[in-house]
Amino acid sequence: MIGRHRHLIALEDLSREEILQVLDLAVSMKEVLSRPVKKVPSLRGKNVVNLFFETSTRTRSSFEIAAKVLSADALNWTAAQSSTTKGETLLDTAKNLEAMRPDILVVRHSASGAPQFLAQHVKCSVVSAGDGAHEHPSQGLLDCYTLRERFGSLEGRTVAIVGDISHSRVARSDLHSLPKLGAKVRLCGPPTMIPQGVERLGATVHHDLRTAVDGADAVIMLRIQHERIGDPLIPNTREYSKYWGLNAKKAAEWLKPEAVILHPGPINRGVELSSDVADGPRSVILDQVQNGVAVRMAILYLLAGGAGEDRAEKVPA
Amino acid sequence: MSNDSGVIVIQGGRVLDPASGVDGIRTVVLRDGKVAAVAERAEAPAGARIVDARGKWVTPGFIDLHVHLREPGQEYKENVATGTRAAVAGGFTAVCAMPNTVPANDNTSVTELMLARATAAGLARVYPVGAVTKGRKGEELAEYGELKAAGCVALSDDGSPVMSSAMMRRALEYSRAFGLPVAVHEEDLHLVGKGVMNEGPVATRMGLKGAPAQAEDVMVLRDISLLELTGGRLHLCHVSTAGSVRALREARRRGLPVTAEVTPHHLALTDEDVARSNYDPDFKMNPPLRSSEDVKALREGLADGTIDAIATDHAPHAPEEKRLEFDAAMNGVLGLETAFPVCLDLVRQGVLTERRLVEALTIGAARCFGLPGGTLAVGAPADVAVLDPSLSWVVDPMKGFSKSRNTPWKGRTLTGRCTHAFVGGRLVHEEGAAR
Amino acid sequence: MNAEAVQRAVQRISHEVLERARAQGAVEKLAFVGIRRGGVPLAERIRAEIAKVTGAPPPLGTLDIALYRDDLASRGATPVVGPTDVRFPLEGRTIVLADDVLYTGRTIRAALSELVDFGRPRQVWLAVLVDRGGRELPITADFAGVRLDVAEGDDVQVRWRENGAAEDSVVVLEGRKP
Numbered sequence: 001m002i003g004r005h006r007h008l009i010a011l012e013d014l015s016r017e018e019i020l021q022v023l024d025l026a027v028s029m030k031e032v033l034s035r036p037v038k039k040v041p042s043l044r045g046k047n048v049v050n051l052f053f054e055t056s057t058r059t060r061s062s063f064e065i066a067a068k069v070l071s072a073d074a075l076n077w078t079a080a081q082s083s084t085t086k087g088e089t090l091l092d093t094a095k096n097l098e099a100m101r102p103d104i105l106v107v108r109h110s111a112s113g114a115p116q117f118l119a120q121h122v123k124c125s126v127v128s129a130g131d132g133a134h135e136h137p138s139q140g141l142l143d144c145y146t147l148r149e150r151f152g153s154l155e156g157r158t159v160a161i162v163g164d165i166s167h168s169r170v171a172r173s174d175l176h177s178l179p180k181l182g183a184k185v186r187l188c189g190p191p192t193m194i195p196q197g198v199e200r201l202g203a204t205v206h207h208d209l210r211t212a213v214d215g216a217d218a219v220i221m222l223r224i225q226h227e228r229i230g231d232p233l234i235p236n237t238r239e240y241s242k243y244w245g246l247n248a249k250k251a252a253e254w255l256k257p258e259a260v261i262l263h264p265g266p267i268n269r270g271v272e273l274s275s276d277v278a279d280g281p282r283s284v285i286l287d288q289v290q291n292g293v294a295v296r297m298a299i300l301y302l303l304a305g306g307a308g309e310d311r312a313e314k315v316p317a
Numbered sequence: 318m319s320n321d322s323g324v325i326v327i328q329g330g331r332v333l334d335p336a337s338g339v340d341g342i343r344t345v346v347l348r349d350g351k352v353a354a355v356a357e358r359a360e361a362p363a364g365a366r367i368v369d370a371r372g373k374w375v376t377p378g379f380i381d382l383h384v385h386l387r388e389p390g391q392e393y394k395e396n397v398a399t400g401t402r403a404a405v406a407g408g409f410t411a412v413c414a415m416p417n418t419v420p421a422n423d424n425t426s427v428t429e430l431m432l433a434r435a436t437a438a439g440l441a442r443v444y445p446v447g448a449v450t451k452g453r454k455g456e457e458l459a460e461y462g463e464l465k466a467a468g469c470v471a472l473s474d475d476g477s478p479v480m481s482s483a484m485m486r487r488a489l490e491y492s493r494a495f496g497l498p499v500a501v502h503e504e505d506l507h508l509v510g511k512g513v514m515n516e517g518p519v520a521t522r523m524g525l526k527g528a529p530a531q532a533e534d535v536m537v538l539r540d541i542s543l544l545e546l547t548g549g550r551l552h553l554c555h556v557s558t559a560g561s562v563r564a565l566r567e568a569r570r571r572g573l574p575v576t577a578e579v580t581p582h583h584l585a586l587t588d589e590d591v592a593r594s595n596y597d598p599d600f601k602m603n604p605p606l607r608s609s610e611d612v613k614a615l616r617e618g619l620a621d622g623t624i625d626a627i628a629t630d631h632a633p634h635a636p637e638e639k640r641l642e643f644d645a646a647m648n649g650v651l652g653l654e655t656a657f658p659v660c661l662d663l664v665r666q667g668v669l670t671e672r673r674l675v676e677a678l679t680i681g682a683a684r685c686f687g688l689p690g691g692t693l694a695v696g697a698p699a700d701v702a703v704l705d706p707s708l709s710w711v712v713d714p715m716k717g718f719s720k721s722r723n724t725p726w727k728g729r730t731l732t733g734r735c736t737h738a739f740v741g742g743r744l745v746h747e748e749g750a751a752r
Numbered sequence: 753m754n755a756e757a758v759q760r761a762v763q764r765i766s767h768e769v770l771e772r773a774r775a776q777g778a779v780e781k782l783a784f785v786g787i788r789r790g791g792v793p794l795a796e797r798i799r800a801e802i803a804k805v806t807g808a809p810p811p812l813g814t815l816d817i818a819l820y821r822d823d824l825a826s827r828g829a830t831p832v833v834g835p836t837d838v839r840f841p842l843e844g845r846t847i848v849l850a851d852d853v854l855y856t857g858r859t860i861r862a863a864l865s866e867l868v869d870f871g872r873p874r875q876v877w878l879a880v881l882v883d884r885g886g887r888e889l890p891i892t893a894d895f896a897g898v899r900l901d902v903a904e905g906d907d908v909q910v911r912w913r914e915n916g917a918a919e920d921s922v923v924v925l926e927g928r929k930p
Binding site: 190191192196207231232233234235236238239242243 | 451456457458459460461462463483487490491493494546547548549
């Protein structure tokens, strides 16, 4: 990964080997998080700036903690929404920040392609924390990590992703990473939430939840928003919950005993997931959160290293 | 509806059952609510009720895909009991009830109420049609899962079109999750404007505002096009124009999943009849009576199977809603009790074969919504119509079973009448019996 | 050095460690931490030798110093970071830090930084198999198996059986003359 890439914007750009590199490194990072002193000096003196145009407490905090554990300085910058509202354009904001010499910009924006746009105009590294409906690379990686940690390997495993696929950058990042590690991906949701041509990204499509989760090793539930005014995709969350939501009864009857349940958060309890399932024995949602810090540490570490070239020389002792 | 434990034997009638290919004199035996036998000769067990059907037709009970029962909310015009009584008198043993009730049928409660009323009346079977959008307002999806679970067989905002293409797109997509066809009432309200009849030379002569045929055509073309994007099943309600038939034929050729129905009045009457009626609102309905070219295309379309079914769009209205100047009167006419003789006339004119007529009223209709029935195959539910094709009668709206009287056939002599109707093996209509 | 010589050096170091620990009454408090990868076999072997005498093997941990290196900016990140595993409390302990080759002293500096993040040992002793001089920081080995004088461009490698070599050895690879 390092060597080829200065930025991390899309898992679509990463090869299988590069993804595994990040996951392997994240294992060591996770060990650091279990120490009494959760700090290593690796990124001391480096600046990580969180440039978030969409509110997000959890992802931003996760990146912030990751930076701090690595001894980097973390700065949070929450900007007004889009370029068209009064205030600076995206580029102006970034250029202003760049003048303060950050090493890494972590960007979340509601417009797909915004991190890509920024990466072309700044000298530092850009990490996408989610752009529109395009990708959320660190989430995809932490999902891969969590599943690999649970199953040892993703080869031959089946993962079902359930929810509003058409608006989900998490689903797309998962789709660009899980199959590279050998998993089969199934997408499930009402027909209004499945985007055209998604099969070409390498997944099978199901509208029936039961068949989608039958025999699956993992089920990733996505948050459902009914707040889409102007283009309602479902009549209400009640009907969604009945046909595509997961509760204890469906989990007990339809899932393999060893199957695990993931969710990128925040959970709409009672809609896509009932509380007893979200808090139940199959849920690895809290593991995802912990793994998220480790994976983000690995990402920051790999991008912050100076020249960024892979060297295989022996280290002088 | 309870099953009749008695046995019924219908003898001497001409059995016409396009679904099973039977056309000839047969004896039909009904037992335990099902068709037990259709044979050239059959023993009548002791205690069986014999029905003499000589000179008559014996067909599967007709299925009407498009009926307004007006309950809940508008029971002054009609209710489930009177509507289903009119239905069986016309040979219809099953009707699909449209959701433009008050409140609209966009939820379980209204669906269950309709079904409960139908069960209590014990006459024609009622298959509710749920709304496409909440309140039929065209803005939000109704809960299709709920509606299907409650017993709806299709979705429609009938009475209103779904004007937003984006909304129609979502409706077709979402309907796929539950396998429900979307039955569309096609009119572009902007093109219709204040039109009260078909736009053309007749409207011009009469000085009435017209709605062009294209008001229907553009929506039909739109929805067929959307179907290609979304998948799902589309059903065109009450097609009335040559343009619709053309679009339908083309879509059929390309294998798209679209079906269609046509009303008896659109097959028999033209806008000239509105003129001849002298501004009689009993000739006012939506879509309106069209030109003779349109009617010709509809007849050909029905005959060659492009149009799948005949459906009445039975639309009762109270006298104070119809006995007004043409502009102000409400749209809609009755249809259940006059459908058979009006369509039989088309057979007499050589427009349709007898077989095609019965097909369009039975299995052709059933297939549009995936309904059971429409056939007299052994084991099928004992829903049967016995019809006298040569019985002439004068249409007297005061004597009909519907609560309302708005029919263009009033005072006319029609030939053809249902003499007996059975639902689940129970006799629910008998001509001449005490009411 | 051949395998025999290596083993003799290990035994001598073990003996010296034990003597010094006895002199201070710290035998019970000994613990070994090997620096990955080359220091781990040394730590394991010294520990095993001590265990032969005392009967109970002292605790053993391993340290990967990749995250503590001071040259991240110039060299770039190392994608491979090995596991660090120190599970015993360091308080009051006499830690014997072990590495295969002592050269500039930077690895030991990184290891000391990392070690104190795990706790506060009473004291830390450094044991190495080879001391090749060339210090860039003020670091001294308390116990050294052998002292070698080699040129700046030469590479000194210790090959351990435990890490996959056919047999133990210390080799010097001549590099470019500076």
